Structure formats: C-alpha cells, structure tokens
Amino acid sequence: MAEKPRLIGIILCERVLQDVLRRDAVSCVNIYNGITAQSFPAVVPLVYAFAQISGSSEGFEYQFKIADNSGRVIAMSPPAKVEPLPSQFMTHKIISAFSGLAFEQEGTYEIILYVGNEALGSLPFQVLVMAQQPQPVEA
16 A cells, blocks of 8 residues: 655745756745735735655645635645656655735635645745835924
8 A cells, every 4th residue: 555645845936947857856936935915905926836745656636725814715726636756765846826816814824735635734824914114204
C-alpha cells in the first residue's frame, strides 16, 4: 500500500517560473506574507499557490481552498491530477492560480491544500487594512 503524501510547504506568490528543461526547477517570485488594503473588498488580480509534497508512487488529485476566519470557503482552485513519481525521494511541485481573488474584510485567512477529499495542511494568510499616514501639520 502506498504511503500518503506529506505536505512539505505552501507558498503564495505573484509569479511561478518553471524551467522548461528541468521541470523540478521552480522559482517563486514576490512571495506574499499577507496583504494590506486601503479599503474592502480588496481584490488581488492574480496570486499563485505553490506547494511541495513528498513523493508518491500513486497518482492523486489536489485542490487549494481559501477560507476566511469563520471557515467559509471564499475561493477554490479547480481539482488537478498529479502523476506518480519514479522515486519516493523526489517531491511533487504543485501549482494553482487564483484570478481576481477578493477579500471582503480584514482578518486571518487559511490557504488549505486538499489531497483527495482530505486537508493535507494549510498556511495562514493575513489581510490587513493599511494604516493611515499622519498628515503633516502646516505652520
């Protein structure tokens, strides 16, 4: 029986570059720790979810979901299939894109990775209102 894949990590970023010749060579550009917004709803035009998962000798299906602090899912990627790897020591590098992602309010959101119908792990993501800059006092 094959061992269940194990989550190594999740990253949110502005762009993911994958080498054409070496498919295992991936670069994540402009990694997000969270976002600040001047007002709500705040819309992020395009964001990528990238995860690394331990090698699996069997294929599987994955999906990313984004939930607000009450657990309500506000966005989800389409399910995608992953082919098995030739070695358990290799890692799966999975990528999904979210276009026009809207956050209705400030708070902590969760980026959850599902393998099959089971949550494999998550990444907390902060959405904050931008602090107003104090205006200089004219004399």
